[in-house]
Amino acid sequence: MELLRNAVRPYAWGSRTTIPELLGRPVPSPHPEAELWMGAHPGDPSHVIGPDGTEHSLLELVESDPVGQLGVRCAEHWGGRLPFLLKILAAEEPLSMQAHPSAQQAAEGYAREEAAGIARDASNRNYPDPTAKPELVCALTEFHALAGFRDPDRTVELLRAIDTPGLTKYSELLAAQPDPDGLRALFTTFITLPQPALDELLPEVLDACVRHVKDHGEFDAECRTVLGLGETHPRDAGVLAALLLNRLTLHAGEAIYLPAGNLHLYLHGTAVEILANSDNILRCGLTPKHVDVPELLRVVDFACGDMPVLSGEAAGRSSVYRTGTPEFELSRVEWTDGDRGELDLHGTGPEILLCTAGELLLCADDGTKVELHRGESVWLPASDPGVKVRPIGTEPAHLFRATVGTCID
Template structure:
C-alpha cells in the first residue's frame, strides 16, 4: 500500500483551475491542465511514494514483479501489464469526436501498421498498440457529452426542425431509411463531402440553429451545441456529424459506458474516467490531428440502441458501475457527514483508490495505514492484504476504486 504521485496532462482543452484546486495547488495554473493520470501507462506512469519518500515508477514496479503487483490471473491475462488507467478529466472546451476499436480490430490494425513499417509515434498511426480501449466516465460535476447515435426517427425530427434548402436532401436520405444503415449512409456522406460543398452547407445549418434557439425550439440544447462546435471548427464535417449523436447531461454520480465503436465527444465538466490502458483512437473530426475516414468507418458502431446512463442509488454507501469490459471496473464509496461506518475492501488484484472529497483512512489488516485527502490516491498491489476504509473528520467523503473487471474472472 503506497501513495501515488500522478502525472498531469496539459492539453489545450483543459481547465486552469479544476485539477490544481483538487490537489490544493495555487489557482489558476499557468497552463490548462486537462487530465490527471493514475496508472502504469508507458507515456506518463504514476510514481509510488515509499514511507521514506523515495519514488519509483509504477510501470517499473509492475514490470519488476508482475505476479506480486498484479496477481497471477491478471498478469497472465494482460501479459504483465496493468490493464486499466484511471483519470480525472477537467474539460473546459470540447475534445475531438472519436471512437475506439474492439480487441479484434485493434490487433488486426496494429499488425497491418507494423507490417507497413509505420512508426508507432507517427502522426498518421491509428493503432500504436494491439489492444481495445473501452472507457467509462462518471461525472463529478454536471458533465456534458455527445455519445452514441440518437434514434434516427428523433434525428429526422431534429433535422426537420432546422431544415434549410441545402439540408433537405440529407434529411430525406435518413427519413427514407431511419435505421442503422440509414445512419451509416448519412454519416458517410457528410464526413466525405467536398470542402466546397461543406463550406456552403455549414453556414446554412448554423444560421438555422441560431433561429431555432431564438425561437426557443424543442431542440435548443442540441442547436446550442452545434453552434458551439461550429464556432470553434467552422469548416469541419464533424459539426454535421454531431447532429446525429445523443446530447447528454450527466449529474454528479451518473456514468456512461463507451464500448468499442461508440462515437463520442466530451464537451465540458469534471469527471472520473476509467479506461483500458491503450492509445488507440480513431478520430472523426473537430481536431487538427490525423483523421482516417475509411478506418473510422470500419470501427464505428451505427446501432442506435440508446445511451443508457448508470444512476447512483440514493443512500447507498457503495456503488459499482457495471460494464462488460474485462480491463476495468469502477466503484464509488460515499459517506455523509454523520456516517462514519468503516467499509472492508477485499483484495481484487491490483487496485487504485482515489479520494475526491473529504478524508479517508485506509487501514490494512497487518496494521499499516495511510490517510488520503482530496485529490490523493494510493496503489494496492495484488499481494497486499485486505483494507478497511474509515472516513476521517466530520465532512462528507467520496472515494473511487479502480480494479480489473470482474467479468475477466
Template sequence: MTVELLRNAVRPYAWGSRTTIPELLGRPVPAPHPEAELWMGAHPGDPSRVVGQDGTERSLLDLVEGDPVGQLGQRCARRWGGRLPFLLKILAVEEPLSMQAHPSPEQAAEGWAREEAAGIARDAPNRNYPDSTAKPELVCALTEFHALAGFREPRHTVRLLRALDTPGLTKYTELLAGQPDPDGLRTLFTTLITMPQPTLDQLLPEVLDACVRHIKEHGEFDTECRTVLELGEAHPRDAGVLAALLLNRLTLSAGEALYLPAGNLHLYLHGTAVEILANSDNILRCGLTPKHVDVPELLRVVDFACGDMPVLDGEWASSQGRVALYRTDAPEFELSRVEWAADDRDEVWLGAPGPEILLCTEGELLLCSEDGSKVELRRGESVWLPACDPAVRVRPVAGPARLFRATAGTCA
C-alpha cells in the same frame, strides 16, 4: 504491507481547465496553462510514482514489470501479459474534445499488425493503432458533465433536421427519413464526413444560421443547436460539426456515468469527471481536431447501432448502501464509488484478488492495513494496492467523503 500514496502525472492538453485539477490537488489557482487530465496507473507514457514512507519514489510501471504476479495477481498478470489493464483519470474538460471512437479487441489486433507490417512508426502522426488492445471507457461525472455519445434514434434525428428547416439540408434529411435505421445512419454519416469542402463551406453556415433561428424561436432542440453552434465556432469548416447532429446530447449529474464500448462515437463537451479506461492509446478520430483523421478506418470501427445511451447510476452493492458499482462488460476494468454522509464514520473493507487504485474526491479518509500501517488520503490523493496485499479498512476522518475504487474487471 505498507499503504503507499501515488504521485500522478498531469497532462496539459489545450482543452483542459486552468482551475479544476490545481484546485483538486491544493495547488495555486489558476495554473499557468490548461491542465486536462490527471493520470493514475502504469501507462508507459506517464506512469504514476509510488511514494514510500521514507519519501523515495518508484515508477508504478517498473514495479509491475518487475513483479507482475505480486503486483497484479496471477490471473490478471496472465490475462493481460503482465500489464496493468486499466488507467484511471480525472478529466477537466473546459473545451470540447475531438469526436472519436475506439476499436474492439479484434479490430485493434488486426489494425496494429497491419500497421506494423507496413512499417509505420508507432509514434507517427498518421498511426491509428500504436498498440494492439481495445480501449473501452467509462466516464463518471463529478460535476454536471456534458457529452455527445452514440447515434440518436433516426426518427428523432429526422425531426431535428426538419426543425432546422434549411433548404440545403433537405436532401440529407430525406436520405435518413427514407431509411431510418443503422444502415441509413451509416449512409448519412459517411456522406457528411466525406463531403467535398466547397459543398461543406456552403452548407455549414446555412445550418448554423438555422440553429440560431431555432434557438430564437424557442424550438424543441435548443440544447442540440447550442452545441452545434459551439462546435462550429471552435471548428469552422469541419464536417464533424454536421456529424454532431446525429448523436445523443447528454447531461450527466454528479455520480452518473456513461459506458462507451468499442465503436461508440462520442465527444466530451464540458465538465469534470472520473474516467476509467483500458490502458490503450488506440483512437480513431472523426473530426473537430487538427490531429490525424482516417475516414476509411473510422468507418471500419464505428458502430451504427442507435437509440438512447444508458446512463448508469451505480448499483448499491454492500456496506449499508455506501458502495455503488458501475457494471459493464469491459474485462479490463471495474469502477465503484464509496460514499459517506457527513455524520458517518463507519469502516468499509476494500480488497480484491487483483490490483486496485483508490482515489479520494471529497473529504478526508483513513486507510488501515492488517499490519497496522495507516495513511490519510486527502481530496485529490490516491493510493496503489497491489494484489499481494490484503484488504484495507477505510473510514472518513472528516465527512462527507467520497472514494473511487478502480480494479481489473471481474472476468479478467
C-alpha cells in the same frame, strides 16, 4: 498500500482551475490542465511514494514483479500489464469526436501498421498498440457529452426542425431509411463532403440553429452544441456529424459506458474516467490531428437509440458501475455527513483508490496506515493485506475504487 504521485496532462482543452484546485495548488494554473493520470501507462506512469519518501515508477514495479503487483490471474491474462488507467478529466472545451476499436480490430490494425513500417509515434498511426480501449466516464460535476447515435426517427425530426434548402436532401435521405444503415449512409456522406460543399452547407445549418434557439425550439440544447462546435471548428465536417448523436447531461454520480465503436465527444465538465490501458483512437473531426475516414468507418458502430445512463448498482455506501468489460470496474463510495463507518476492502487483484471529497484513513491488516486527502490516490498491489477505510472527522467523503473487471475469461 502506498500513495501515488500522478502525472498531469496539459492539453489545450483543459481547465486552468479544476485540477489545481483538486490538488491544492495555486489557481489558476499557468496553462490548461486536462487530465490527471493514475496507473502504469508507459507514456506517463504514476510514481509510488515509499515510507521514506523515495519514489518508484509504478510501471517499473509492475514489470519487475507482475505476479506480486497484479496477482497471478491478472498477470497471466494481461501479459504482466495493468489493464486499466484511471483519470480525472477536466474539460473546459470540447475534445475531438472519436471512437475506439474492439480487441480484434485493434490487433488487426496494429499488425497492418507494423507490417507497413509506420512508426508507433507517427502522426498518421491509428493503432500504436494491439489492445481495445473501452471507457467509462462518471461525472463529478454537471458533465456534457455527445455519445452514440440518436434514434433515426428523432434525428429526422431535428433535421426537419432546422431545415434549410441545402439540408433537405440529407434529412430526407435518413427519413427514407431510418435505421443503422441509413445512419451509416448519412454519416458517411457528411464526413466525406468536398470542402466547397461543406463550406456552403455549414453556414446554412448554423444560421438555422440560431433561428431555432431564438424561437425556443424543441432542440435547443442540440442546436447550442452545434453552434459552439461550429464557432471553434468553422469548416469541419464533425459539426454536421454532431447532429446525429445523443446530447447528454450527466449529473454527479451518473456515468456512461463507451464500448468499442461508440462515437462520442466530451463537451464540458469534470469527471472520473476509467479506460483500458490503450492509446488507440479513431478520430472523426473537430481536431487538427489525423483523421482516417476509411478506418473510422470500419470501427464505428451505427447501432442507435438512447444512450444508457448508469447510476451504479447500490450496495450500502458503494455503487458499482457494471459494464461487463474485463479490463476494469469502477465503484463509487460515499460517506454522508456524520457517517464514520468502515469499508472493508479485501480484493484479490490490483486497485487504485482515489479520494475526491473529504479525508480518509486507510488501515491495512498488517498495521500500515495512510491518510488520503482530496485529490490523492493510493496503489494497492494484489499481494497487500486487506484494507479498512473510514473518514477522518465527520465531513462527507467520496472515494472511487478502480479494479480489474470481474469477467476475465
